[in-house]
Amino acid sequence: MSSFSTLRVNTALEDSIPEAGASLESILCTEELQRRPSRPSDYEKENRALVALMSALADSPSTIFQTLAETILDITQCDSAGLSLLTRDGKKPDVCGKRFYWPAIAGMWNPHVGGGTPRNFGPCGDVLDRNRTLLFRHFERRYPYLMPVIPAAEECLLVPFYVAGEAVGTIWAIMHSDRRKFDAEDDRVMASLGRFASSAYRALIHMEDLKFQVSEREKAEAEVRELARGLEAKIRRLVEANVVGIVMWNLEGAITGANEAFLRMVQYDREDLASGRVRWTDLTPAEWRGRDERAVAELKASGIFRPFEKEYFRKDGSRVPVLLGGAPFEGDGNDGVAFVLDLTEQKRAQEKLQEAQQSLYATQVDLARVSRLTTMGELAASIAHEVNQPLTAVTNNASACLRLLTDRNLDPEVLRRALEEIVADAARASAVIARIRAFIKKAPAEKSELDINEVIQEVLALADHELQKKRIFVECQLTKTLPLVLADRVQLQQVLLNLIMNGIEAMTAVTDRPRVLWVQSQADESGEILVAVRDAGIGLGSEADRLFTPFFTTKASGMGMGLPISRSLVEGHGGRLWVTPNSPHGAMFSFTLPVAGGSPS
Amino acid sequence: MTEPRIVFAVDDDPSVRSSLKFLLSTVGLQAETFDSADSFLRKELPDVPSCLVLDVRLPGLSGLEFQRELAARNIPIPIVFLTGHGDIPMSVRAMKAGAVEFLTKPFRDQDLLDAVLAALDRDRARREQEEKVADLRRRFDSLTSREQEVVSMVVAGMLNKQIAAELGTAENTVKVHRSRAMEKMHAQSLADLVVMMQTLKHLPKKAL
DSSP: OHHHHHHHHOHHHHHHHHHHSOOHHHHBOTTHHHHSOOOOOOHHHHHHHHHHHHHHHHHOGGGHHHHHHHHHHHHHTOSEEEEEEEESSSSSBOTTOSEEEEEEEEETTGGGTTOEEETTSSHHHHHHHHTSOEEEESGGGTOGGGTTSSSOOSEEEEEEEEETTEEEEEEEEEESSSSSOOOHHHHHHHHHHHHHHHHHHHHHHHHHHHHHHHHHHHHHHHHHHHHHHHHHHHHHHHHHHTSSEEEEEETTSBEEEEOHHHHHHHTOOHHHHHTTOOBHHHHSOHHHHHHHHHHHHHHHHHSOEEEEEEEEEOTTSOEEEEEEEEEEOSSSSSEEEEEEEEOHHHHHHHHHHHHHHHHHHHHHHHHHHHHHHHHHHHHHHHHHHHHHHHHHHHHHHHHHHHHHHHTTOOOHHHHHHHHHHHHHHHHHHHHHHHHHHHHHHOSOOOEEEEOHHHHHHHHHHHHHHHHHHTTOEEEEEEOSSOOOEEEEHHHHHHHHHHHHHHHHHHHTTOOSSOOEEEEEEEEOTTSOEEEEEEEOSSOOGGGGGGTTSTTOOSSSSOOSOHHHHHHHHHHHTTOOEEEEEOSSSSEEEEEEEOBSSSOOO | OOOOOEEEEEOSOHHHHHHHHHHHHTTTOEEEEESSHHHHHTSOOOSSOEEEEEESSOSSSOHHHHHHHHHHTTOOOOEEEEESSOOHHHHHHHHHTTOSEEEESSOOHHHHHHHHHHHHHHHHHHHHHHHHHHHHHHHHHHSOHHHHHHHHHHHTTOOHHHHHHHHTSOHHHHHHHHHHHHHHTTOSSHHHHHHHHHHHHTSOGGGO
């Protein structure tokens, strides 16, 4: 075996062999087979051998070659028998292979299993080249390569071995002595076994292939199973973690399965679920059915429905706000799964936020009122003080002068100083008045193009708290797509807020009719924007003419400055502000504003 | 007429201050003005009849707070309030706290002068009263303790005999104490003494 191994790798030897050895014809004696006295055919033995091969094939296909070698040894009564297969990788038979290898050897050469020869430096190559059975005598004479393979072969019978019609190897029988010689019967049996070996090999390949396919398939299936198991575990984890509600549903309205989270959400229990009483169609309040139908339509069209918010009835009839999203299972799309998220907390937080915003608005309204009042109140007090001081000084000085005159005790120098002070104080008083006027005009308006309806909405939002508190219903009649106005947003808000607050206050005493505040916007006949604020309040009475007079007020806490200031602000924008009685109750304040970008048509 | 009197005025407006001073001078009243309550409080007040003309709208301490502060410091100066705009609740509080008058700016000169003169009169009367009481106190303090004991019992209506028994002394001794006390107190009669003791009794304990 070890000497043979050396041969296998000694490629230098391979190149020198053919020239040095005997001719092929000198070592062939194939023709003798027919001339030699032949043994009688032992079909029974042959059949037994074939059956043994068949069962070997069935029991242990991987050892079929070894079985074949042993069968040849048994039937031909030779000394060694085996199989040579042309191969490229040393394993799989391949017509283009450069070497023969010996997968199975029985008898005396058995230790050489796994060895082989180069394609062109051995008798197997000759058999394949001639594509027929050949009988060699002492082939080592031509192929010294095989000389070390002992014991030497006296005679060797080689039969081609075909796979799929192509000769890829040989089966052979060797006599190491002249104990007997191969004959025609051996030739026949070998050919028969060769054919069998071919089909056995085909079957084997086929089976190996099948086995490979099966194992591949099993592997794939195992992977899928593993994957599925992993996925299933994950999904089960998701379902059982109960962080979200999971529902199995069908389009008929049934809920075929649900996790605890979902059942808790809607306050049903497993029993309810098992009884089939829990149906998503019944859980859905009437006004949400339309939304459900849209989701079903989406599901049918795209195979999924995007998450949306809706409500479910709880068992006790109360409602739970949820976020719902899902997909159908594979198949006809009639069944599916959905996740359900309880939005109660979010809604509560949202409501709190809204409440906070409401109270912020309320504070803003109060603040606007307070600052309006404080500003006006302080303004009035400031006017009184600032004007009174110089007036007091003037009065004092003048009175003193009069007294001295009466007493005929007036020093001209004293009089001069007193008069100088009087003049100075009078000037101071008038400066105060000028300053107040400047204060009222205040900063120049910052005008920009505004959508009047937007400003109305802003102010209504600002007054919302006050409106709700006084239980006043607002009816907006806003004309859409009005031209923009060029105005100072804050001043416009101030005017509107003032009119709305006036309307609210005019209705606080009203109890015998609905408290409605109408806010209208439209384009008037001249193309200007007309805004009207109507109330159903106590009305104007005979005081309508004096409403715009500064410091005139009908209110207990009013300064009487709101309407005069509002009018001056509107006029500052090139508009008009007026009031007319509202029928049958209340007042209607209207103002116009020119549209932005020049005169209207 | 030549009795020295002084009017203090506190107003943050220099024109008002100088015109007040001028106006008051026409009736021979001396005035001293201050621009804030604090600067007035730092002033050592002379021991003459005086009054204070005070604007309720003062920077820093308001007029009413200033009035309280003065009361707390036991400075019983009469106050004439001036205000920019008639604030009825404020004037009521000021009057209740002892203000002489509450005038709305600009005021008639006569109204101010009347108020100031009334305030000065009130202050003079108070001072006279205080002086009288102080004098009585001095006299009372000059009595011996036995004489004071006897006087207390006399004005309580006890007879000489009863007093003697109470003090464990002779009736004549009581008589001597009594007549010495009457003399020292400048009392013309028993009724006189009773009134004097009554006055002392109602006085704050400051002098004791």
